[in-house]
Amino acid sequence: MQKIAIRVDDLTVAYNYKPVLWDIDLEVPESVLMAIVGPNGAGKSTLIKSILGIIEPIAGSVSIYGKPYDKQRKLVAYVPQKGSVDWDFPTTALDVVMMGTYGRLGWIKRPRSKEKKASLEALEKVGMLPFKGRQISKLSGGQQQRVFLARALVQNASIYFMDEPFQGVDATTEIAIINILKELRKAGKTVIVVHHDLQTVPEYFDWVTFLNVKKIATGPVKDIFNDDNLTKTYGINYKVAVNK
């Protein structure tokens, strides 16, 4: 039996009156590469954000490797949606990646050569080392996404949450990113990705969660990625060519 990396109990989130997430129970085993799929407004990003404490849930609890998330922050890294920040901010690619080291440093302490070295390595891993000094607005969408990924990599976490990392990136970047994610899983890390493209789910992921306000299903892609669950999640008779 695999260890449980993330455990979510009774999670309920509402912005105003209507719940966005209703009574989510979820267990994610260690060392899987999991997609969260569901229609627009299903609460995919909200699920990630409430697990990470960015949004405060109405009810529910989250534990990471059996302990409350608050005590396990250093085990968790986050890649937000690319569009959530202002890329015209006056800073360089390397500087953004260095931010990944801030959590371990804690308050007031400045990053030193050790942190810089780790950041350069992370940039190299995502193929962005030649762009380290570049102002971030002068990077392409795919390059910006890679910088965000590098920032998470430098956190050296056990669990990675990513919010639509493939949005608006070209095929080359998509393959580069998914290869890094697969490597992470091989190294025993758990990776959770909010994903939109149903066609690529069987090819990229080994675990999947169907979400539409409620959790529809969660489990191995080969067992539960079928027309039945897709129809339940998307409401229409969804036929997708699944290569089993």
Place this chain on the structure above:
Amino acid sequence: MELSEYFSQLFSDYTLRTITLGTAILGAICGMLGSFAVLRKQSLLGDAISHAALPGIAIGFLIREYQIDPLEKVSVLGRVFNKIVTVIQWVLDLFGGGTNTLLIGALISGVLGTFLIRGIINRTHLKTDTALGLVLSLFFGFGILLLTFIQKQPNANQAGLDKYLFGQAATLVESDVILMASVTGVCLVILLLFWKEFKILLFDADYTKTLGFNTRFIDILITFFIVLAIVLGLQTVGVVLMSAMLLAPAAAARQWTNKLSVMIVLAAIFGAFSGVFGTAISASQNNLSTGPVIVLVTGVFVAFSFIFSPGRGILFKQIRVYKNRRDLKLQKTLQFMFDIAKMHNDISHPHAIKILNNFQGYTRGTLKELEEKEWVAVQGQKWSMTEKGYDAAANLYNTN
């Protein structure tokens, strides 16, 4: 007084020195903190806060001049207000600020306005701009109401109250400047201490939260210093135009650099110079209201930066665009000629210039330029391609 006279007396005249030092420090701290406001897209927060400070000034004035406390009737609120005044007075004394009831009033109502804005945003469906607009106009309206009430008072010694609308640097005294310098000093220390935290919060607040930082604390720290800077500047620049003091130097500085630290230093420098020049002009021209003059000076910095900064300025951008288009036209013409030349076994076979007229990118100028580059040889009404031009054309888009 002439402008030159002002600067020549700057080092000998005590009053001038005080005023100039005061506005320089004020400009610096406003530029510094304004950078944060601009980068957080909270440019209008400063405007709302400064307007929100006006009723506080009026109440402070009433308390000082008449021992009237308009809030006394709402007795609990009045007593709480007085307690807060006592505490802040104590802190002010600590920084050498001396007794300044008006400033304390401004600070309290500025902070109150800020909390109200946050409350409206967090608890209602209203958007930020609506909340800012609401608080700005409501507080300002109440402030103006109180000012007219004060004017109706018998024996009112209102001298100096109207200066809070548009600012009057000439009224700065040494204790004001000491207070400004102390606050700027503390602000600088905090900025250096929490540099990393400020920077990451400005760029990506959600991510900062996941790293375990208390983003609310950092946020309140930044906002508090912005409120402080505004309150300190009210006497000099005035309620109405204070926000320009925060925004203009930062907007100008952003044009010159892509580095946060450089931007903040530049903004501080621009702010300081705006303060000094603005005061100088105002003092030398029969004590014009300082606020509008300083703001116009910052406007000059902004205009200059928008046009002439090398990276983001309109001028150089336009020049780059123009040059780029010209290069492309040249290359396209060369390629057109290349396609013609290619049809002959002998590439240097001469062709009539006339046929080039069919090509849209072609002008006499481009032909001349191509000749200067020795890509093309021109003889009479004929042109022919050179060896060098042929190679250049063949490799045009292989470089990318």
